[in-house]
Amino acid sequence: MASFQGLQFELKLETPFLSNSLINSTLRESSFTGMESDSWELHGQMGLHLSHSVLSILEKPLITGSKLKRQEHTFTMDIMGCKDQQEVGLSSKPFRWIGEPQTLLINGRGQFNCSLSAHFSNTSTNACTLRGDEQCAPQILRVLPNRTYRLRIASITTLASLNLAVGNHKMVVVEADGNYVQPFEVEDMDIYSGESYSVLLITNQDQSKNYWISVGVRGRKPQTPQALTLLNYSPTSQSKLPILPPPITPTWNDYDHSKSFSNKIFAPMGSSKPPKNSDRQIILLNTQNYIDGYIKWAINNISLLLPSTPYLGSIKYSLKSAFDSKNPPENFANDYDVMKPPINPNSSNGNGVYMLGLNSTVDVILQNANALAVNVSEIHPWHLHGHNFWVLGYGEGKFSANKDEKKFNLRNPPLRNTVVIFPFGWTALRFVADNPGVWAFHCHIEPHLHMGMGVVFAQGVEHVNDIPDQALACGLTGKRFMKNTKQN
Numbered sequence: 001m002a003s004f005q006g007l008q009f010e011l012k013l014e015t016p017f018l019s020n021s022l023i024n025s026t027l028r029e030s031s032f033t034g035m036e037s038d039s040w041e042l043h044g045q046m047g048l049h050l051s052h053s054v055l056s057i058l059e060k061p062l063i064t065g066s067k068l069k070r071q072e073h074t075f076t077m078d079i080m081g082c083k084d085q086q087e088v089g090l091s092s093k094p095f096r097w098i099g100e101p102q103t104l105l106i107n108g109r110g111q112f113n114c115s116l117s118a119h120f121s122n123t124s125t126n127a128c129t130l131r132g133d134e135q136c137a138p139q140i141l142r143v144l145p146n147r148t149y150r151l152r153i154a155s156i157t158t159l160a161s162l163n164l165a166v167g168n169h170k171m172v173v174v175e176a177d178g179n180y181v182q183p184f185e186v187e188d189m190d191i192y193s194g195e196s197y198s199v200l201l202i203t204n205q206d207q208s209k210n211y212w213i214s215v216g217v218r219g220r221k222p223q224t225p226q227a228l229t230l231l232n233y234s235p236t237s238q239s240k241l242p243i244l245p246p247p248i249t250p251t252w253n254d255y256d257h258s259k260s261f262s263n264k265i266f267a268p269m270g271s272s273k274p275p276k277n278s279d280r281q282i283i284l285l286n287t288q289n290y291i292d293g294y295i296k297w298a299i300n301n302i303s304l305l306l307p308s309t310p311y312l313g314s315i316k317y318s319l320k321s322a323f324d325s326k327n328p329p330e331n332f333a334n335d336y337d338v339m340k341p342p343i344n345p346n347s348s349n350g351n352g353v354y355m356l357g358l359n360s361t362v363d364v365i366l367q368n369a370n371a372l373a374v375n376v377s378e379i380h381p382w383h384l385h386g387h388n389f390w391v392l393g394y395g396e397g398k399f400s401a402n403k404d405e406k407k408f409n410l411r412n413p414p415l416r417n418t419v420v421i422f423p424f425g426w427t428a429l430r431f432v433a434d435n436p437g438v439w440a441f442h443c444h445i446e447p448h449l450h451m452g453m454g455v456v457f458a459q460g461v462e463h464v465n466d467i468p469d470q471a472l473a474c475g476l477t478g479k480r481f482m483k484n485t486k487q488n
């Protein structure tokens, strides 16, 4: 495990932009709590609010080194209420999509309605300039010339996939999701919701100038302006605007560009390798569907609807009626055409659990497909709780075990906890189910999770001794049940 896992605590910096969704997500997440793993994960943001996209550029870790406890349950937030509204829209007939973000925030700063805020704050006629209204002024990264900086970057967006570039500078990617990677140089980098990276930035450019860092949207037709941060070379004044324009994000649908970035990520020499073979292969087809006319996402034709009783208690205490006891499907119909909208778009809700053998090696093939509309297939960053996995490869079209397994990278696959599936493609990953508990595996795009795009894995729940009271506080494991079990 890499020694720099504390960056995610910096998410707290973004809390003014969170909504009451966090309270919901706290309850929701608690149903997944298992034993602590030593890989601290970036999933407090499961409940981040929906109307803005947020990117943190973290210059310094708050905590480094040691084993960290997952902290996402401890946030308390101000209440803004927008997520509830959005959830209502997503669960309505007719469906109301959340829409693209109005702005992107970098460390809480975005340029939205700047002239309006200037008017109210009465500080400047153009609040988007560096001397304008504080809220609208970009974050300033002040650097010394000829140094090497490590930027810790975490995307906690709700929807947007992002691309980041620093004007006139290259970056060297050295870490992804808390694991070192073989360093590689890039002009710009993609970062999907739930992912985190460290990049090295060498300040070797003209020190009498400042430079823009820009972030733009990928994979969805952009209706969101690029977000800007200023790279300020000391002792140059912060108010000196860069001569060069902000770097322009690659075209939103240039997927080859994104694939080329993902395909450069490898584990460094000496990292742990995946087991040579897996004990089980689970193929998960991602489709957009209807249930009673409501738009949903489904996995192997089941749209995840979480039960009211948290899984950990219901599995540990064998409460068989608490969730679907049937095993969810491990594959989909052979003749399903992933390049076309579903012939039968109807699906159903479910909450069954993939029961994994403790310490077994599991391969998951995430198979993307055409959504409901013709010629539409979207990016989905999938995030696994409680584990890292090795990314064995990506491919186009429908996964073919015979052909594609031969191409799996077992030599130096990167270890991650979030991985993207590209439109009309598949992504293969392998993990060892060695962390007793119940774990969500889901698309990190919050509205997609709300619409059912996730599955649940469980393993070794009998080894989870101290289930937190909060995880036993509702449904069939509510108060009365607890009282009885404690008495027995």
Ligand SMILES: O=C1O[C@H]([C@@H](O)CO)C(O)=C1O
Pocket: 095, 097, 295, 371, 378, 447, 448, 451
């Ligand atoms: O889940 C989604 O719903 C909309 C669209 O497919 C239906 O309006 C969209 O862009 C999504 O990503």
